[in-house]
Amino acid sequence: MTEHNFTHVSFEHFLGEQKLMGARCKACDTLYLPPRPMCTECYRDDMNWAELPENGKLIAFTTIHIAPTAMLEAGYGRDNPYVSGIVELENGLAISAQIMGLDAAKPEEIKIGTALKAEYVERGEGEANKTFLAFRAL
Amino acid sequence: MSRKKLNRGVAIVGAGMSKFGAFTGLSTRDLFVQAFQDMRASIDKGFDPNDIEALYIGNYSSDLFEGQGHTAPFMADWTGLAPRPATRIEDACASSGVALRQGIIAIASGLYDIVLVGGIEKMNDLPTSEVTDTLATASDILYEIPAGFTFPGFYAAMATAYMHKYGATPETFMKVGIKNHENGSLNEKAQFGATIRKVMDGKIAKAKTRGYPEPTWADEIEFLHDDRANPVIAWPMRLFDCSPISDGAAALLLVGEELATKFSDAPLYIIGSGQASDVALHDRKDMTALRAAQLAGKEAFEMAGVTPADIHVAEVHDCFTIAEVIATEDLGFFPQGEGYKAAEDGRTARLGERPINTSGGLKSKGHPVGASGAGQAVEIWKQLRGQAGERQLPGEPTLGLTHNVGGTGQTCVVHIYERR
Numbered sequence: 001m002t003e004h005n006f007t008h009v010s011f012e013h014f015l016g017e018q019k020l021m022g023a024r025c026k027a028c029d030t031l032y033l034p035p036r037p038m039c040t041e042c043y044r045d046d047m048n049w050a051e052l053p054e055n056g057k058l059i060a061f062t063t064i065h066i067a068p069t070a071m072l073e074a075g076y077g078r079d080n081p082y083v084s085g086i087v088e089l090e091n092g093l094a095i096s097a098q099i100m101g102l103d104a105a106k107p108e109e110i111k112i113g114t115a116l117k118a119e120y121v122e123r124g125e126g127e128a129n130k131t132f133l134a135f136r137a138l
Numbered sequence: 139m140s141r142k143k144l145n146r147g148v149a150i151v152g153a154g155m156s157k158f159g160a161f162t163g164l165s166t167r168d169l170f171v172q173a174f175q176d177m178r179a180s181i182d183k184g185f186d187p188n189d190i191e192a193l194y195i196g197n198y199s200s201d202l203f204e205g206q207g208h209t210a211p212f213m214a215d216w217t218g219l220a221p222r223p224a225t226r227i228e229d230a231c232a233s234s235g236v237a238l239r240q241g242i243i244a245i246a247s248g249l250y251d252i253v254l255v256g257g258i259e260k261m262n263d264l265p266t267s268e269v270t271d272t273l274a275t276a277s278d279i280l281y282e283i284p285a286g287f288t289f290p291g292f293y294a295a296m297a298t299a300y301m302h303k304y305g306a307t308p309e310t311f312m313k314v315g316i317k318n319h320e321n322g323s324l325n326e327k328a329q330f331g332a333t334i335r336k337v338m339d340g341k342i343a344k345a346k347t348r349g350y351p352e353p354t355w356a357d358e359i360e361f362l363h364d365d366r367a368n369p370v371i372a373w374p375m376r377l378f379d380c381s382p383i384s385d386g387a388a389a390l391l392l393v394g395e396e397l398a399t400k401f402s403d404a405p406l407y408i409i410g411s412g413q414a415s416d417v418a419l420h421d422r423k424d425m426t427a428l429r430a431a432q433l434a435g436k437e438a439f440e441m442a443g444v445t446p447a448d449i450h451v452a453e454v455h456d457c458f459t460i461a462e463v464i465a466t467e468d469l470g471f472f473p474q475g476e477g478y479k480a481a482e483d484g485r486t487a488r489l490g491e492r493p494i495n496t497s498g499g500l501k502s503k504g505h506p507v508g509a510s511g512a513g514q515a516v517e518i519w520k521q522l523r524g525q526a527g528e529r530q531l532p533g534e535p536t537l538g539l540t541h542n543v544g545g546t547g548q549t550c551v552v553h554i555y556e557r558r
Protein backbone atom coordinates (compact mmCIF):
# COMPACT_ATOMS: atom_id res chain seq x y z
CA MET A 1 0.00 0.00 0.00
CA THR A 2 1.27 3.48 -0.84
CA GLU A 3 1.99 5.91 1.99
CA HIS A 4 -1.09 7.92 2.98
CA ASN A 5 -0.70 11.19 4.88
CA PHE A 6 -3.23 11.64 7.67
CA THR A 7 -5.29 14.15 5.66
CA HIS A 8 -8.78 14.47 4.21
CA VAL A 9 -7.36 13.48 0.81
CA SER A 10 -6.36 10.10 2.21
CA PHE A 11 -9.67 9.82 4.11
CA GLU A 12 -11.57 10.35 0.85
CA HIS A 13 -9.27 7.93 -0.97
CA PHE A 14 -10.22 5.23 1.56
CA LEU A 15 -13.92 6.09 1.16
CA GLY A 16 -13.38 5.28 -2.53
CA GLU A 17 -12.21 1.82 -1.40
CA GLN A 18 -15.38 1.49 0.73
CA LYS A 19 -13.41 1.90 3.94
CA LEU A 20 -14.10 4.21 6.88
CA MET A 21 -10.64 4.98 8.25
CA GLY A 22 -9.42 6.96 11.24
CA ALA A 23 -5.98 7.68 12.67
CA ARG A 24 -4.62 6.03 15.83
CA CYS A 25 -1.71 7.49 17.82
CA LYS A 26 1.05 4.88 18.04
CA ALA A 27 2.23 6.27 21.37
CA CYS A 28 -0.97 6.69 23.40
CA ASP A 29 -3.58 4.81 21.33
CA THR A 30 -5.97 7.76 20.99
CA LEU A 31 -8.24 7.28 17.97
CA TYR A 32 -9.21 10.16 15.69
CA LEU A 33 -12.09 10.63 13.27
CA PRO A 34 -11.52 12.70 11.15
CA PRO A 35 -7.88 11.62 10.87
CA ARG A 36 -5.24 14.17 11.84
CA PRO A 37 -1.46 14.27 11.59
CA MET A 38 -0.62 15.07 15.23
CA CYS A 39 -2.00 13.56 18.41
CA THR A 40 -3.48 16.37 20.50
CA GLU A 41 -3.34 14.23 23.66
CA CYS A 42 0.42 13.47 23.69
CA TYR A 43 1.63 15.73 20.85
CA ARG A 44 3.51 12.95 19.03
CA ASP A 45 3.07 12.86 15.27
CA ASP A 46 3.34 9.13 14.68
CA MET A 47 -0.01 7.71 13.57
CA ASN A 48 -1.41 4.46 12.19
CA TRP A 49 -4.50 4.10 10.02
CA ALA A 50 -7.28 2.25 11.80
CA GLU A 51 -10.41 0.76 10.24
CA LEU A 52 -13.48 2.08 12.09
CA PRO A 53 -16.75 0.27 12.82
CA GLU A 54 -19.35 0.85 10.10
CA ASN A 55 -22.28 0.52 12.49
CA GLY A 56 -23.62 3.35 14.56
CA LYS A 57 -26.70 5.27 15.62
CA LEU A 58 -28.31 8.61 14.79
CA ILE A 59 -27.78 11.21 17.54
CA ALA A 60 -28.97 14.40 15.77
CA PHE A 61 -30.57 15.04 12.38
CA THR A 62 -32.41 17.45 10.13
CA THR A 63 -34.21 17.35 6.79
CA ILE A 64 -32.75 19.93 4.44
CA HIS A 65 -35.14 21.72 2.08
CA ILE A 66 -32.99 24.73 1.19
CA ALA A 67 -29.92 22.96 -0.12
CA PRO A 68 -26.38 24.15 -0.82
CA THR A 69 -25.20 24.27 -4.45
CA ALA A 70 -23.44 20.89 -4.29
CA MET A 71 -26.62 19.12 -3.14
CA LEU A 72 -28.77 20.99 -5.69
CA GLU A 73 -26.43 19.65 -8.35
CA ALA A 74 -26.94 16.15 -6.91
CA GLY A 75 -30.70 16.52 -7.53
CA TYR A 76 -31.87 17.58 -4.07
CA GLY A 77 -33.82 20.71 -3.14
CA ARG A 78 -37.20 22.00 -2.04
CA ASP A 79 -39.10 19.27 -3.88
CA ASN A 80 -36.64 16.57 -2.93
CA PRO A 81 -35.33 17.18 0.60
CA TYR A 82 -32.72 14.94 2.18
CA VAL A 83 -31.62 13.96 5.67
CA SER A 84 -28.29 15.02 7.16
CA GLY A 85 -27.27 13.83 10.59
CA ILE A 86 -24.63 13.15 13.15
CA VAL A 87 -23.76 9.49 13.64
CA GLU A 88 -22.18 8.00 16.72
CA LEU A 89 -20.19 4.90 15.80
CA GLU A 90 -20.09 1.80 17.98
CA ASN A 91 -16.74 2.95 19.41
CA GLY A 92 -18.18 6.32 20.51
CA LEU A 93 -16.60 8.51 17.81
CA ALA A 94 -19.04 10.63 15.82
CA ILE A 95 -19.15 12.11 12.32
CA SER A 96 -21.50 14.16 10.10
CA ALA A 97 -23.04 12.36 7.12
CA GLN A 98 -26.01 12.22 4.79
CA ILE A 99 -28.52 9.66 6.07
CA MET A 100 -30.19 7.36 3.52
CA GLY A 101 -33.29 5.24 3.85
CA LEU A 102 -35.36 7.68 5.92
CA ASP A 103 -38.33 9.68 4.63
CA ALA A 104 -37.24 13.34 4.58
CA ALA A 105 -40.87 14.36 3.99
CA LYS A 106 -41.83 12.94 7.41
CA PRO A 107 -39.24 14.30 9.86
CA GLU A 108 -41.60 13.78 12.83
CA GLU A 109 -41.23 10.04 12.28
CA ILE A 110 -37.43 9.99 12.27
CA LYS A 111 -36.11 8.64 15.56
CA ILE A 112 -32.94 9.60 17.35
CA GLY A 113 -31.18 6.33 18.14
CA THR A 114 -31.99 4.78 14.74
CA ALA A 115 -29.42 2.08 13.90
CA LEU A 116 -27.28 2.93 10.86
CA LYS A 117 -24.61 1.37 8.67
CA ALA A 118 -22.01 3.18 6.57
CA GLU A 119 -22.60 3.52 2.85
CA TYR A 120 -20.28 4.95 0.20
CA VAL A 121 -21.97 7.24 -2.31
CA GLU A 122 -20.38 8.10 -5.67
CA ARG A 123 -21.12 11.52 -7.14
CA GLY A 124 -19.81 13.33 -10.22
CA GLU A 125 -18.51 12.09 -13.57
CA GLY A 126 -14.90 11.45 -14.63
CA GLU A 127 -12.37 13.72 -12.94
CA ALA A 128 -15.06 15.20 -10.69
CA ASN A 129 -16.03 11.77 -9.35
CA LYS A 130 -15.81 11.60 -5.58
CA THR A 131 -16.95 9.18 -2.90
CA PHE A 132 -19.02 10.59 -0.04
CA LEU A 133 -19.59 9.01 3.34
CA ALA A 134 -23.25 8.33 4.08
CA PHE A 135 -25.15 6.06 6.46
CA ARG A 136 -28.25 4.00 5.80
CA ALA A 137 -30.99 3.25 8.30
CA LEU A 138 -31.11 -0.48 9.08
CA MET B 139 -9.97 29.26 35.88
CA SER B 140 -8.48 32.08 37.90
CA ARG B 141 -10.39 35.34 38.02
CA LYS B 142 -8.81 37.77 35.56
CA LYS B 143 -9.28 41.51 35.43
CA LEU B 144 -8.50 44.15 32.84
CA ASN B 145 -5.48 46.26 33.77
CA ARG B 146 -7.48 49.36 32.93
CA GLY B 147 -11.23 49.90 32.79
CA VAL B 148 -12.88 50.54 29.43
CA ALA B 149 -16.15 52.34 28.64
CA ILE B 150 -18.42 52.80 25.65
CA VAL B 151 -19.20 56.50 25.09
CA GLY B 152 -20.96 56.25 21.74
CA ALA B 153 -22.92 53.58 19.87
CA GLY B 154 -24.79 53.59 16.59
CA MET B 155 -25.95 51.48 13.69
CA SER B 156 -27.33 51.68 10.19
CA LYS B 157 -30.80 50.31 9.63
CA PHE B 158 -30.49 46.56 8.99
CA GLY B 159 -32.13 45.31 5.78
CA ALA B 160 -31.58 44.76 2.06
CA PHE B 161 -30.01 47.81 0.46
CA THR B 162 -29.34 47.55 -3.25
CA GLY B 163 -26.53 49.81 -4.37
CA LEU B 164 -24.99 50.37 -0.93
CA SER B 165 -21.64 48.76 -0.08
CA THR B 166 -20.27 48.00 3.37
CA ARG B 167 -18.39 51.31 3.44
CA ASP B 168 -21.63 53.25 2.80
CA LEU B 169 -23.39 51.34 5.57
CA PHE B 170 -20.45 51.89 7.90
CA VAL B 171 -20.61 55.65 7.29
CA GLN B 172 -24.29 55.55 8.37
CA ALA B 173 -23.36 53.65 11.54
CA PHE B 174 -20.47 56.05 12.23
CA GLN B 175 -22.74 59.11 11.93
CA ASP B 176 -25.37 57.48 14.17
CA MET B 177 -22.63 56.72 16.73
CA ARG B 178 -21.31 60.31 16.53
CA ALA B 179 -24.79 61.68 17.24
CA SER B 180 -24.97 59.53 20.39
CA ILE B 181 -21.91 61.10 22.07
CA ASP B 182 -23.43 63.43 24.68
CA LYS B 183 -20.57 65.93 24.86
CA GLY B 184 -19.36 65.55 21.27
CA PHE B 185 -15.91 64.51 20.09
CA ASP B 186 -13.36 65.10 17.38
CA PRO B 187 -13.03 62.04 15.10
CA ASN B 188 -9.32 62.89 14.84
CA ASP B 189 -8.93 61.72 18.44
CA ILE B 190 -9.60 58.11 17.37
CA GLU B 191 -6.33 56.19 17.47
CA ALA B 192 -7.20 52.81 15.92
CA LEU B 193 -10.05 50.81 14.34
CA TYR B 194 -11.11 47.21 14.93
CA ILE B 195 -13.63 46.08 12.30
CA GLY B 196 -15.60 42.83 12.46
CA ASN B 197 -16.37 41.45 9.01
CA TYR B 198 -17.11 37.83 8.14
CA SER B 199 -16.84 37.61 4.40
CA SER B 200 -16.92 40.70 2.22
CA ASP B 201 -14.48 38.72 0.08
CA LEU B 202 -17.25 36.31 -0.99
CA PHE B 203 -20.31 38.52 -0.45
CA GLU B 204 -18.98 41.64 -2.22
CA GLY B 205 -15.77 40.47 -3.87
CA GLN B 206 -13.91 42.89 -1.58
CA GLY B 207 -11.12 41.76 0.71
CA HIS B 208 -8.99 43.86 3.07
CA THR B 209 -12.02 45.84 4.24
CA ALA B 210 -10.69 47.57 7.39
CA PRO B 211 -8.57 50.27 5.65
CA PHE B 212 -11.58 51.23 3.50
CA MET B 213 -13.62 51.82 6.65
CA ALA B 214 -10.77 54.02 7.95
CA ASP B 215 -10.65 55.96 4.68
CA TRP B 216 -14.43 56.53 4.41
CA THR B 217 -14.54 57.82 8.00
CA GLY B 218 -11.49 60.06 7.47
CA LEU B 219 -9.35 58.00 9.81
CA ALA B 220 -6.52 56.86 7.54
CA PRO B 221 -3.56 56.55 8.27
CA ARG B 222 -4.56 55.14 11.67
CA PRO B 223 -4.10 51.38 12.12
CA ALA B 224 -7.23 49.53 10.93
CA THR B 225 -7.58 45.82 11.66
CA ARG B 226 -10.19 43.40 10.40
CA ILE B 227 -11.39 40.65 12.74
CA GLU B 228 -12.99 37.51 11.29
CA ASP B 229 -14.67 34.98 13.59
CA ALA B 230 -17.72 34.19 11.44
CA CYS B 231 -20.93 35.64 12.94
CA ALA B 232 -19.02 36.60 16.11
CA SER B 233 -16.64 38.88 14.17
CA SER B 234 -17.70 42.19 15.70
CA GLY B 235 -18.25 40.76 19.20
CA VAL B 236 -14.61 39.69 18.99
CA ALA B 237 -13.65 43.07 17.45
CA LEU B 238 -15.17 44.69 20.53
CA ARG B 239 -13.07 42.45 22.74
CA GLN B 240 -9.93 43.34 20.76
CA GLY B 241 -10.74 47.03 21.13
CA ILE B 242 -11.16 46.56 24.88
CA ILE B 243 -7.85 44.71 25.15
CA ALA B 244 -6.09 47.43 23.13
CA ILE B 245 -7.28 50.15 25.52
CA ALA B 246 -6.75 48.05 28.66
CA SER B 247 -3.15 47.47 27.55
CA GLY B 248 -2.53 51.21 27.63
CA LEU B 249 -1.52 51.35 23.97
CA TYR B 250 -4.57 53.43 22.98
CA ASP B 251 -7.04 55.70 24.80
CA ILE B 252 -9.75 56.01 22.10
CA VAL B 253 -10.69 53.21 19.70
CA LEU B 254 -13.42 52.78 17.09
CA VAL B 255 -14.99 49.31 16.95
CA GLY B 256 -17.14 48.44 13.96
CA GLY B 257 -19.06 45.60 12.38
CA ILE B 258 -19.99 45.37 8.69
CA GLU B 259 -21.65 42.92 6.30
CA LYS B 260 -23.37 43.19 2.93
CA MET B 261 -25.06 39.89 2.10
CA ASN B 262 -27.85 40.73 -0.34
CA ASP B 263 -25.74 41.04 -3.48
CA LEU B 264 -25.65 37.23 -3.82
CA PRO B 265 -28.53 34.85 -4.60
CA THR B 266 -29.75 32.77 -1.62
CA SER B 267 -27.96 29.57 -2.69
CA GLU B 268 -24.62 31.40 -2.80
CA VAL B 269 -25.31 33.08 0.56
CA THR B 270 -25.95 29.57 1.94
CA ASP B 271 -22.64 28.38 0.45
CA THR B 272 -20.76 31.41 1.81
CA LEU B 273 -22.14 30.96 5.34
CA ALA B 274 -21.28 27.26 5.11
CA THR B 275 -17.58 28.13 4.80
CA ALA B 276 -17.75 29.01 8.52
CA SER B 277 -18.20 25.29 9.25
CA ASP B 278 -15.84 22.41 8.43
CA ILE B 279 -15.73 22.31 4.63
CA LEU B 280 -13.82 19.03 4.70
CA TYR B 281 -15.99 16.95 7.03
CA GLU B 282 -19.33 18.73 7.63
CA ILE B 283 -20.25 20.21 4.25
CA PRO B 284 -19.87 16.90 2.33
CA ALA B 285 -22.62 15.59 4.65
CA GLY B 286 -25.01 18.12 3.04
CA PHE B 287 -25.23 20.33 6.12
CA THR B 288 -26.18 24.01 5.90
CA PHE B 289 -26.21 26.53 8.76
CA PRO B 290 -29.95 26.17 9.35
CA GLY B 291 -29.24 22.42 9.20
CA PHE B 292 -26.66 22.48 12.01
CA TYR B 293 -28.96 24.37 14.35
CA ALA B 294 -31.89 22.17 13.30
CA ALA B 295 -29.78 19.13 14.26
CA MET B 296 -29.12 20.72 17.67
CA ALA B 297 -32.88 21.25 17.90
CA THR B 298 -33.68 17.57 17.24
CA ALA B 299 -31.13 16.54 19.88
CA TYR B 300 -32.63 19.10 22.29
CA MET B 301 -36.23 18.00 21.63
CA HIS B 302 -35.23 14.37 22.13
CA LYS B 303 -33.40 15.08 25.40
CA TYR B 304 -35.78 17.56 27.03
CA GLY B 305 -39.17 17.20 25.32
CA ALA B 306 -39.42 20.60 23.59
CA THR B 307 -41.53 20.75 20.42
CA PRO B 308 -41.34 22.86 17.24
CA GLU B 309 -44.02 25.12 18.81
CA THR B 310 -41.50 26.10 21.50
CA PHE B 311 -39.24 27.57 18.84
CA MET B 312 -42.16 29.27 17.09
CA LYS B 313 -42.90 31.12 20.32
CA VAL B 314 -39.37 32.51 20.37
CA GLY B 315 -39.91 33.87 16.86
CA ILE B 316 -43.27 35.42 17.76
CA LYS B 317 -41.68 37.13 20.77
CA ASN B 318 -38.73 38.51 18.82
CA HIS B 319 -40.95 39.87 16.05
CA GLU B 320 -43.07 41.50 18.77
CA ASN B 321 -39.93 43.25 20.09
CA GLY B 322 -38.65 44.09 16.61
CA SER B 323 -41.94 45.79 15.77
CA LEU B 324 -40.89 48.48 18.26
CA ASN B 325 -37.44 48.94 16.67
CA GLU B 326 -37.21 51.39 13.76
CA LYS B 327 -33.82 49.91 12.76
CA ALA B 328 -35.20 46.37 12.37
CA GLN B 329 -35.24 44.64 8.99
CA PHE B 330 -38.52 42.81 9.69
CA GLY B 331 -40.16 45.10 12.18
CA ALA B 332 -43.62 43.55 11.98
CA THR B 333 -45.34 41.24 14.42
CA ILE B 334 -46.25 37.78 13.11
CA ARG B 335 -49.91 38.84 13.51
CA LYS B 336 -49.26 41.78 11.16
CA VAL B 337 -47.51 39.49 8.66
CA MET B 338 -50.62 37.24 8.72
CA ASP B 339 -52.98 40.20 8.26
CA GLY B 340 -50.87 41.34 5.32
CA LYS B 341 -51.15 37.96 3.65
CA ILE B 342 -54.92 37.83 4.25
CA ALA B 343 -55.36 41.32 2.76
CA LYS B 344 -53.26 40.33 -0.24
CA ALA B 345 -55.37 37.22 -0.83
CA LYS B 346 -58.54 39.37 -0.69
CA THR B 347 -57.33 41.93 -3.25
CA ARG B 348 -56.22 39.17 -5.60
CA GLY B 349 -59.46 37.24 -5.19
CA TYR B 350 -57.71 34.14 -3.79
CA PRO B 351 -59.32 32.04 -1.07
CA GLU B 352 -58.76 33.73 2.28
CA PRO B 353 -56.41 31.92 4.66
CA THR B 354 -58.16 30.80 7.84
CA TRP B 355 -55.34 30.57 10.39
CA ALA B 356 -56.83 30.54 13.89
CA ASP B 357 -53.73 32.06 15.46
CA GLU B 358 -50.00 32.68 14.99
CA ILE B 359 -49.06 29.08 15.78
CA GLU B 360 -51.42 27.73 13.11
CA PHE B 361 -49.95 30.23 10.62
CA LEU B 362 -46.43 29.11 11.56
CA HIS B 363 -47.42 25.47 10.93
CA ASP B 364 -48.59 26.32 7.39
CA ASP B 365 -46.03 24.79 5.00
CA ARG B 366 -46.78 27.38 2.32
CA ALA B 367 -46.77 30.46 4.55
CA ASN B 368 -43.84 29.26 6.65
CA PRO B 369 -41.88 26.66 4.66
CA VAL B 370 -39.44 24.25 6.26
CA ILE B 371 -35.83 25.32 5.72
CA ALA B 372 -34.22 22.51 7.74
CA TRP B 373 -36.70 20.70 10.00
CA PRO B 374 -37.69 21.73 12.64
CA MET B 375 -36.39 25.17 11.61
CA ARG B 376 -38.83 26.94 9.31
CA LEU B 377 -38.54 30.32 7.59
CA PHE B 378 -39.74 32.20 10.70
CA ASP B 379 -37.20 30.34 12.86
CA CYS B 380 -34.29 31.68 10.79
CA SER B 381 -32.63 35.10 10.89
CA PRO B 382 -32.79 36.87 7.50
CA ILE B 383 -30.10 37.66 4.93
CA SER B 384 -29.11 41.21 5.87
CA ASP B 385 -26.97 44.21 5.07
CA GLY B 386 -25.87 46.49 7.88
CA ALA B 387 -23.19 48.08 10.01
CA ALA B 388 -22.68 49.14 13.63
CA ALA B 389 -20.09 51.36 15.35
CA LEU B 390 -18.97 51.77 18.97
CA LEU B 391 -16.59 54.33 20.47
CA LEU B 392 -14.45 52.93 23.30
CA VAL B 393 -12.31 54.99 25.67
CA GLY B 394 -10.23 54.40 28.78
CA GLU B 395 -12.51 54.44 31.83
CA GLU B 396 -10.96 57.61 33.31
CA LEU B 397 -11.83 59.52 30.10
CA ALA B 398 -15.44 58.36 29.86
CA THR B 399 -17.21 61.34 31.43
CA LYS B 400 -15.27 63.76 29.19
CA PHE B 401 -17.41 62.36 26.34
CA SER B 402 -20.58 61.06 27.91
CA ASP B 403 -23.13 61.91 30.61
CA ALA B 404 -23.95 58.22 30.89
CA PRO B 405 -21.15 55.94 29.66
CA LEU B 406 -21.46 52.16 29.72
CA TYR B 407 -18.60 50.57 31.60
CA ILE B 408 -17.53 47.19 30.24
CA ILE B 409 -17.10 45.16 33.39
CA GLY B 410 -16.86 41.66 31.94
CA SER B 411 -15.48 40.07 28.76
CA GLY B 412 -15.12 36.38 27.91
CA GLN B 413 -14.35 34.37 24.79
CA ALA B 414 -13.86 30.69 23.98
CA SER B 415 -13.58 28.32 21.00
CA ASP B 416 -14.83 24.79 20.40
CA VAL B 417 -14.51 21.74 18.13
CA ALA B 418 -16.87 20.82 15.26
CA LEU B 419 -20.44 19.96 16.26
CA HIS B 420 -20.01 16.19 15.66
CA ASP B 421 -17.02 16.10 18.03
CA ARG B 422 -18.94 17.49 21.02
CA LYS B 423 -20.05 15.43 23.99
CA ASP B 424 -23.30 17.41 24.21
CA MET B 425 -25.10 18.91 21.24
CA THR B 426 -27.77 20.64 23.33
CA ALA B 427 -25.41 23.27 24.79
CA LEU B 428 -22.53 25.39 23.50
CA ARG B 429 -19.54 24.80 25.73
CA ALA B 430 -17.79 27.88 24.32
CA ALA B 431 -20.77 30.05 25.35
CA GLN B 432 -20.77 28.54 28.84
CA LEU B 433 -17.05 29.25 29.22
CA ALA B 434 -17.20 32.76 27.71
CA GLY B 435 -20.12 33.55 30.04
CA LYS B 436 -18.31 32.18 33.07
CA GLU B 437 -15.21 34.26 32.29
CA ALA B 438 -17.28 37.42 31.79
CA PHE B 439 -19.34 36.91 34.96
CA GLU B 440 -16.23 36.22 37.05
CA MET B 441 -14.49 39.32 35.71
CA ALA B 442 -17.58 41.43 36.36
CA GLY B 443 -18.23 39.99 39.80
CA VAL B 444 -21.94 39.62 39.06
CA THR B 445 -24.24 36.63 38.56
CA PRO B 446 -26.76 35.79 35.80
CA ALA B 447 -29.59 36.78 38.15
CA ASP B 448 -28.18 40.33 38.35
CA ILE B 449 -28.49 41.00 34.59
CA HIS B 450 -31.44 43.23 33.63
CA VAL B 451 -31.32 42.86 29.83
CA ALA B 452 -29.52 40.51 27.45
CA GLU B 453 -29.05 40.41 23.71
CA VAL B 454 -28.29 36.79 22.76
CA HIS B 455 -27.33 35.30 19.41
CA ASP B 456 -30.65 34.02 18.02
CA CYS B 457 -29.45 33.23 14.49
CA PHE B 458 -32.08 30.48 14.77
CA THR B 459 -34.82 30.25 17.39
CA ILE B 460 -33.29 27.13 18.99
CA ALA B 461 -30.08 29.11 19.50
CA GLU B 462 -31.88 31.58 21.79
CA VAL B 463 -33.23 28.77 23.97
CA ILE B 464 -29.79 27.19 24.28
CA ALA B 465 -28.15 30.60 24.92
CA THR B 466 -30.43 31.33 27.88
CA GLU B 467 -29.28 28.05 29.44
CA ASP B 468 -25.58 28.41 28.56
CA LEU B 469 -25.52 31.85 30.22
CA GLY B 470 -27.11 30.49 33.40
CA PHE B 471 -30.40 32.42 33.11
CA PHE B 472 -32.22 29.08 33.32
CA PRO B 473 -31.03 25.56 34.21
CA GLN B 474 -30.13 23.25 31.31
CA GLY B 475 -33.23 21.76 29.76
CA GLU B 476 -35.53 24.43 31.18
CA GLY B 477 -34.85 27.30 28.79
CA TYR B 478 -37.59 26.09 26.47
CA LYS B 479 -40.18 26.14 29.25
CA ALA B 480 -39.16 29.68 30.15
CA ALA B 481 -39.62 30.69 26.50
CA GLU B 482 -43.03 28.99 26.35
CA ASP B 483 -44.16 30.67 29.56
CA GLY B 484 -43.23 34.17 28.35
CA ARG B 485 -40.52 34.65 30.98
CA THR B 486 -38.12 35.95 28.27
CA ALA B 487 -40.63 38.46 26.85
CA ARG B 488 -39.78 42.16 26.93
CA LEU B 489 -41.92 42.66 30.00
CA GLY B 490 -41.15 39.23 31.44
CA GLU B 491 -38.82 38.62 34.38
CA ARG B 492 -35.83 37.96 32.09
CA PRO B 493 -36.02 40.16 28.95
CA ILE B 494 -34.13 38.58 26.06
CA ASN B 495 -33.54 40.34 22.74
CA THR B 496 -35.57 43.50 23.31
CA SER B 497 -34.20 44.75 19.94
CA GLY B 498 -36.00 41.95 18.12
CA GLY B 499 -32.82 39.89 18.08
CA LEU B 500 -31.11 38.72 14.93
CA LYS B 501 -34.42 37.11 13.94
CA SER B 502 -36.36 40.34 13.51
CA LYS B 503 -33.75 43.10 13.65
CA GLY B 504 -31.65 41.31 11.00
CA HIS B 505 -28.35 39.44 10.91
CA PRO B 506 -25.68 41.13 8.79
CA VAL B 507 -23.32 38.56 10.25
CA GLY B 508 -20.16 40.62 10.80
CA ALA B 509 -22.18 43.54 12.22
CA SER B 510 -24.43 41.58 14.57
CA GLY B 511 -22.16 41.52 17.64
CA ALA B 512 -21.59 45.29 17.63
CA GLY B 513 -25.31 45.74 16.89
CA GLN B 514 -26.16 43.86 20.09
CA ALA B 515 -24.06 46.36 22.09
CA VAL B 516 -26.04 49.23 20.48
CA GLU B 517 -29.26 47.83 21.99
CA ILE B 518 -27.69 47.52 25.45
CA TRP B 519 -26.41 51.11 25.10
CA LYS B 520 -29.96 52.32 24.41
CA GLN B 521 -31.67 50.24 27.12
CA LEU B 522 -29.22 51.15 29.90
CA ARG B 523 -29.39 54.84 28.99
CA GLY B 524 -33.20 54.89 28.83
CA GLN B 525 -33.18 55.68 25.11
CA ALA B 526 -34.90 52.60 23.68
CA GLY B 527 -38.11 54.46 22.87
CA GLU B 528 -41.27 52.37 22.71
CA ARG B 529 -39.40 49.21 23.66
CA GLN B 530 -37.64 50.78 26.68
CA LEU B 531 -37.59 48.42 29.65
CA PRO B 532 -39.18 49.81 32.80
CA GLY B 533 -37.28 50.08 36.08
CA GLU B 534 -34.08 51.80 34.88
CA PRO B 535 -31.95 48.77 34.02
CA THR B 536 -28.26 49.18 34.87
CA LEU B 537 -26.69 45.82 33.93
CA GLY B 538 -26.70 44.38 30.41
CA LEU B 539 -25.13 41.45 28.57
CA THR B 540 -24.36 40.50 24.97
CA HIS B 541 -23.73 36.96 23.70
CA ASN B 542 -22.36 36.62 20.17
CA VAL B 543 -21.74 33.25 18.49
CA GLY B 544 -19.63 32.31 15.46
CA GLY B 545 -20.51 29.25 13.40
CA THR B 546 -22.09 26.44 15.38
CA GLY B 547 -20.55 27.78 18.58
CA GLN B 548 -16.93 27.30 17.56
CA THR B 549 -16.50 30.90 18.67
CA CYS B 550 -18.46 32.54 21.50
CA VAL B 551 -17.90 35.95 23.05
CA VAL B 552 -19.81 37.48 25.98
CA HIS B 553 -19.70 41.04 27.35
CA ILE B 554 -21.26 42.60 30.46
CA TYR B 555 -22.03 46.34 30.63
CA GLU B 556 -22.81 48.58 33.58
CA ARG B 557 -24.41 52.01 33.76
CA ARG B 558 -23.17 53.57 37.01
Ligand SMILES: [Zn+2]
Nearest residue numbers: 025028039042
Ligand atom coordinates in the same frame (compact mmCIF):
# COMPACT_ATOMS: atom_id res chain seq x y z
ZN1 LIG C 1 -0.98 10.35 21.46
